[in-house]
Amino acid sequence: MNRKSVTATLLAAALLSGVAMQSAFAAEEKTNPIPGIPSNSLEMWGGKDGVHEWAVALFHYIMLDTRINFLFKEFGNPERQIFLNTQLETMVLGGPNEYQGASMTAAHADLNINMEQFNAVVEAAYNACERINLHYWACNQVIAALAPFTDDIVTR
Template structure:
């Protein structure tokens, strides 16, 4: 039994070592990779902007999480930065992210996994609101999912 655990642990360490480091300044490297036309599927930069606005609409209606975003202040600025970020993780290279790193921006907020999941639910609602296909929506989920490690600190 001990040996099984040791083998599992070794595979785990090897997988970790083999996994690429996650960069915030470009397309998210996922397995399998995000479609090369992901940004087009989202309706380009304008479609992304529509989605982010829609996302914040649902976030601000959700009593589990709206206070966190309200405390953060300046919703317009948050929408602006999120639009930049999502374009980048979907593979757009015309844009530069001007915000703080995800880890720095969320470090003091004590975000729980339940709150993070509530944003994911808002994200799916936003996709439906802008008539995005579920498949395109999942490209966004794949691109943003790895940020969980930086955002959820509790």
């Protein structure tokens, strides 16, 4: 697997599997960032508003990509996904734990997601980072923290 594929895989894991991280945090005013993510990461992203801007850009690219847009059209609600991704990424970056979504396993169990689709989401996420002028390394921090959940998402 080349470096670009590994990076793509890590980002997709972050986006699609971060829900599983919810149980790692107690509901409180503010969480600690995931280990390996600096305590000022949420501020570097522009706070919750910056994370929301990224989530909007993410779904813009997802909905343009024929490898994956049908999954979101058929099984998802992009507006709700933007809302949940904003909550999730804000929490991962050290903001409040307000995540209201299902676990990654439950959310993806019947979708039969393959690695190509997973990597397409990763590409969309990096495109979203570029669109909002977020540093590449800031995207990678979140991806690396959430990457272990790939197996909860890729089921075929």
